[in-house]
Amino acid sequence: xxxxxxxxxSDEVHRRFPEVARAFFEMVSFEPLTGxxxxxxxxxxxxxxxxxxxxxxHEGARSADLIGRTMGDFYPPEIMRERIDVFRRIxxxxxxxxxxxxxxxxxxxxxxxxxxxxxxxxERDVVLALSRLIPGDLRALFPSNLATLIFSEHxxxxxxxxxxxxxxxxxxLIGAGMTVREAAKALFRAEKTIETHCTAIHRKLGVRDRVxxxxxxxxxxxxxxxxxxxxV
Numbered sequence: 001x002x003x004x005x006x007x008x009x010s011d012e013v014h015r016r017f018p019e020v021a022r023a024f025f026e027m028v029s030f031e032p033l034t035g036x037x038x039x040x041x042x043x044x045x046x047x048x049x050x051x052x053x054x055x056x057x058h059e060g061a062r063s064a065d066l067i068g069r070t071m072g073d074f075y076p077p078e079i080m081r082e083r084i085d086v087f088r089r090i091x092x093x094x095x096x097x098x099x100x101x102x103x104x105x106x107x108x109x110x111x112x113x114x115x116x117x118x119x120x121x122x123e124r125d126v127v128l129a130l131s132r133l134i135p136g137d138l139r140a141l142f143p144s145n146l147a148t149l150i151f152s153e154h155x156x157x158x159x160x161x162x163x164x165x166x167x168x169x170x171x172x173l174i175g176a177g178m179t180v181r182e183a184a185k186a187l188f189r190a191e192k193t194i195e196t197h198c199t200a201i202h203r204k205l206g207v208r209d210r211v212x213x214x215x216x217x218x219x220x221x222x223x224x225x226x227x228x229x230x231x232v
Contacts, residue, residue: 028130035131038115041087043071043080046126055108055131076232078154086150087127090114097148100138100221102229105158107221109134135218137176155229160220162204165227170197172224174210175217186224 014021029036035052039045045066053061057074072080079101090097096113110131118124134141142149157163163171166187173183180198184191198210207213220226 037129039127099150101152102155105160154232168227169224172222175214
């Protein structure tokens, strides 16, 4: 194996070991935390593993519930349009992008990459999607010089939908580790106002302390900007 160097790229690995791509796909598909999907450029689901079905629909979903359907059958039209725009972008720019969607109250991250299938027939190309639930601030994990990160402008808040926009902002700052005083300063509000919002957040979500609020905010990857995104 002495022909490998730190600069060896994936094309070289694939050339020397043509079965690596197949083995890697099979391994990832059976990994229980990663959703794997293959989509046509119009959003039709050609393949999805069980975890992918659960991430997109609900915990009890199966892959058979999605295969052959378009994303428009289970995504709101606004998010469907965003996905098609992403597909057009990866066609034009020829590199994968990472899309963050706040979906049912958790942060869903999805890598999308165009895969050529037939030389000379780009309309037959497909999109490979790898999805995971990743908590926290993705901007820290994927800086702009390493990945093209797109934040969906439409969110489905799930259990967090009971919160007002200002309560979402406060929750995001608490999740980022801010104190009441720091959150008040960041939002240009009085500390008493922030405390009132915290009390409302606890009551609406049925949680007792800031530790639990912070955990839920981290799970959603909640940012203050999410309060301004369109709820669907």
